[in-house]
Amino acid sequence: MSTPIILTELNEPGLERLAQEVAFWLVPGDLLLLDGDLGAGKTTFARALIRALSGDDALEVPSPTFTLVQTYDTRRFTLAHFDLYRLEDPSELVELGLDQALQRGAAVIEWPSRAAAQLPPERIALTITESTSIDHRHVALTASRDIASRLARFADIRRFAERNGWGSPDTRLSYLQGDASARRYARLEKPNGARAILMDAPRQPDGPPIRDGKPYSRIAHLAEDVRPFVAISHALRASGFSTPEIFAHDLD
Numbered sequence: 263m264s265t266p267i268i269l270t271e272l273n274e275p276g277l278e279r280l281a282q283e284v285a286f287w288l289v290p291g292d293l294l295l296l297d298g299d300l301g302a303g304k305t306t307f308a309r310a311l312i313r314a315l316s317g318d319d320a321l322e323v324p325s326p327t328f329t330l331v332q333t334y335d336t337r338r339f340t341l342a343h344f345d346l347y348r349l350e351d352p353s354e355l356v357e358l359g360l361d362q363a364l365q366r367g368a369a370v371i372e373w374p375s376r377a378a379a380q381l382p383p384e385r386i387a388l389t390i391t392e393s394t395s396i397d398h399r400h401v402a403l404t405a406s407r408d409i410a411s412r413l414a415r416f417a418d419i420r421r422f423a424e425r426n427g428w429g430s431p432d433t434r435l436s437y438l439q440g441d442a443s444a445r446r447y448a449r450l451e452k453p454n455g456a457r458a459i460l461m462d463a464p465r466q467p468d469g470p471p472i473r474d475g476k477p478y479s480r481i482a483h484l485a486e487d488v489r490p491f492v493a494i495s496h497a498l499r500a501s502g503f504s505t506p507e508i509f510a511h512d513l514d
C-alpha cells in the first residue's frame with residue numbers, strides 16, 4: 263500500500279467535500295474500503311460520494327446495514343454500497359456479488375474487516391478515526407500500488423485547490439463531463455456564488471518516434487502540458503481579447 267495521506271480535523275462538511283473530491287477521480291472497477299468504528303462517519307462519507315456521483319444532493323442513501331448492499335445507477339457509473347457489519351460468514355460476500363459489482367462499476371464497502379480475506383488486493387482504503395472534538399474526524403487514505411499514482415495526483419490537486427482558496431469545506435466540487443482528451447474538469451462553487459472550473463491536465467508523455475524521429479504529439483503540435491494553454495490565454499488577453507480568466511495554475 264502507498265504511504266498514507268493524512269487529513270486531520272475534518273468537520274462533517276469537510277468530510278463531504280472530501281467525498282466530492284474522491285468522486286472526481288473514482289472510475290469503474292475501483293474498490294473503496296471504508297474503515298472506522300461505529301459512528302465514525304463511513305455512511306456519511308458514502309452518502310456524499312453517491313450524491314456527488316449522481317449529481318443529486320437530495321438522493322436518499324440509507325445505510326445498507328440490513329440489506330448489506332444497495333446499488334445506485336449514478337450519472338457516471340453504477341456504484342454498489344456494501345455494509346458487511348452483519349455478514350455472518352465472509353463467504354457470503356460472493357453471493358452479495360462484489361465481483362459483478364466491480365465489473366459493472368465501482369464498489370464502496372463499510373466494515374471491510376468482516377471479509378478481509380475475500381477482498382481483491384487492488385483497493386483504495388479510507389480510514390476514519392475520532393478526534394478530540396466530537397464533530398471532527400481524522401482520515402487516512404492509502405491505495406494499492408496500481409492506484410498509488412492516482413492517489414498522489416488527488417493529493418496534489420487537493421493542495422492546489424487549498425493553496426488558491428478553493429479548498430474550504432463549503433466550496434462544492436462537482437465533476438463535469440469532459441471531452442475525449444485525458445483532461446478532467448470539475449466545477450468549484452463557493453457559497454457566495456463565486457465559481458471556477460478546475461482542470462486536471464496530466465502531462466502527456468511523448469509517444470514513440472513515428473516520423474523524422476519525432477513523436478506524434480510533436481508532429482501534430484499537441485499540447486504536451488498546460489504551458490501552451492496558459493501562454494496563449496495570457497497572450498490573447500494582453501491583446502485585448504476575451505478569454506476565460508486563469509485564477510491559478512500549476513505548470514508542474
Ligand code: ATP
Pocket residue numbers: 272273274275277298299300301302303304305306307325372396397398399
Ligand atoms: P456504522 O458503523 O454504524 O455504519 P458509520 O461509520 O457509518 O457507522 P455514520 O452513520 O456516518 O457512521 O454516522 C456518523 C455520525 O457522526 C453522523 O451522525 C454524523 O452526523 C456525525 N458526525 C459528526 N461529525 C462528523 C464528521 N466530522 N464527519 C462525519 N460524521 C460526523
Ligand code: MG
Pocket residue numbers: 304305306325345372
Ligand atoms: Mg454506516
